[in-house]
Amino acid sequence: MKLDMKPAGTAPATKTGADVLVDALVEQQVDTIFGYPGGAVLPIYDALYRSEADFQHILTRHEQGAIHAAEGYARVKRKTGVVLATSGPGATNLITGIADAMMDSLPLVVLTGQVATTVTGTDAFQEADVMGITTPITKHNYQVQSAYELPKIIKEAFHIASTGRPGPVVVDIPKDISANPCFDTDESPFHLPGYQPTINPNPLQIKKLAEAVKQAKKPLVLTGAGVLHGGATDVLLDIINEYRIPVTSTLLGLGAFPADHEMFLGMAGMHGTYTSNMAITDCDLLINVGARFDDRLTGNLEHFAKNAVVAHIDIDPAEIGKNVPTHIPVVSDSGAALKELKRQLKEGPDHQAWLDELKQSSKDYPLWYNTPKEGMVAQWAIKEIHEKTKGDPIVTTDVGQHQMWAAQFFHFRRPDRWVTSGGLGTMGFGFPAAVGCQLAEPEERVIALVGDGGFQMTLQELSVVQERNLPVKIVILNNQALGMVRQWQEEFYEERYSESIVGCQPDFVKLADSYGIQGYKFETREEFESQIGELMNNDQPVLIDARVIQQENVFPMVPPGRGINDMVGVKP
Amino acid sequence: MKRIVTLVVQNRSGVLNRVTGLMHKRQFNIESISVGRTEQEGISKMTFVVDVEDHRKMEQLTKQLNKQIDVIKVTDLSDKAVVARELAMIKIVANPGTRNEIQGIIEPFRASVIDVSKDSLSVQVTGKPDKIEALIDLLRPYGIKDIARTGLTAFSRGHQPQAAELTQYSLLK
């Protein structure tokens, strides 16, 4: 680690367990660690301090910030994010992020300190059962029993996190193991007999799929995040260009297929486009590539894709058939499966009527929003940002109305630009994730679209923006409410706005100022329109408090419990 | 429906927790668990009897279990010809007057007396769960002081009959 004020301290002659750990991280080509120190990781922080290795440690101001930053980093860089926190409260502060990464299949290696083995199980100071707590929310977890096995565990952890269906792996490291000298390590290659992900598809299944494509009259492709993880975007585009199959997407699959392509119908699901949801309802062949048929996509399963032969390509066999009965299961990496499909497809479907029908539907039922005489709505503001940043910025969001509007109105043409918390729906995710994205891609424009509620959950990371002068653009779509909660209360609880209208908030401009960041408050369309382009495109960190109309709702919408064909708010 | 599932696992810390936690999370009812070492160093075997709604749920369970890094092999034995056994120890109220009578009851079960005291008698029995249940029912009138059961353990028979013959072997249906 590069530190300016390194004293000429004497390094210990033998390596400690912590040194062995740092070496193992270097071997994994780690370039960035997001973390926060504390008692049980002091030996590790000391080893980082002494290390000559060229990687950076990012001190976030809360462990939750560290892990969401690592998630953002992992998402856009397609590389395992690394997090380091101390035992007890350090580790428990990571729990939300670990669960989030598990739900959204993000590769993380999470290193937690643990109390010394000599006192484990005694309710020692800052002891928490990290193995017990994280077991249901990790792809795998380890508690290191000796420094001897550390290098091998780290190798396994990175391998497991990043291969197959990616996910978080926790490595819990007792303090005595990191502190004590280590004289011998296990450098043998690892062997995981219980972990052999199926990468390549069964060609016979692909043959069935190719046959189904040929016969289909109303084919439809659904893209999930698996397309991105499998690097399948190019081959997917080739197939669609050649056979002209319409494409819809899950929330996390946005960017897997260019949103401005004529075959793209928009997102499907609870706040998807009417055309996408009707296409799923009416299609006779649904090809799911790397989506997990989550309930926010499917709505009531009794009405989901009832007329379709369902094909499902997924690297995780447990996802196939979990929620939706599947006729053509394909266990495979998405890229490998689509390449094989492209090879085997000789003839496309005869489906002009279907294309015409969908085209007409897209024309008849576009996404819409209100245009008030005064003030702005968030949808308009998002569209405005989209138009003024044509170079495909990286966009992170928090959770709530603004997230759905971003999904609807920001059109991603390239993969790995869209970073949002889908599965867990974690408020507080968006801003720290943007910090991680900016550190992963210093040359890229990174915009965090956040709600006033969620931003206040993790805004302490403004310190990192200030400290590193990260040119992150924070846009608070400020409706002075927990908008999504307010919307549900309006729609389903007869306008009883229980704890969802939050008039009291900080002066965000002054807040930004106190972190040395330029802050702006925009209340009118004119102000917003005239300055947003410059502010989004300059090289400074910027915070914008965009006052948007509180009463605006996300439409169209599938009311809870209904089928996705049963949308409300389809037209103004 | 009840199913017998066996898992071959790496004997690492936390693996039992991971497996039972997973069943809990996905709402599978565990009827019994037995765990023990195998002939291979570092490899253990777990036998679960679980209650699942239908075949689709069962498929989910098998797949979720298979996903666990330390689980090497998952076998659903329910539709196979298996040898399955459980061991139970039953302590009942007994005095010199009833001992002989009890002896007569347990004999057809090939159970044996493993401990005797002034006012109690302990019996050990092995077999399929229904056999054990039957014996417990017969002993209940004497007054049961304690029961300890191992849970079922099982493996497939050396010879697997054709599908038509299977029903006669089926253990849990």
Ligand SMILES: Cc1ncc(C[n+]2csc(CCOP(=O)(O)OP(=O)(O)O)c2C)c(N)n1
């Ligand atoms: C950590 C967490 N707590 C609570 C929720 C429930 N929730 C979902 S959306 C929402 C409102 C978000 O409000 P805001 O951040 O202002 O965004 P808006 O919906 O107004 O765009 C809440 C409270 C959540 N998703 N995450």
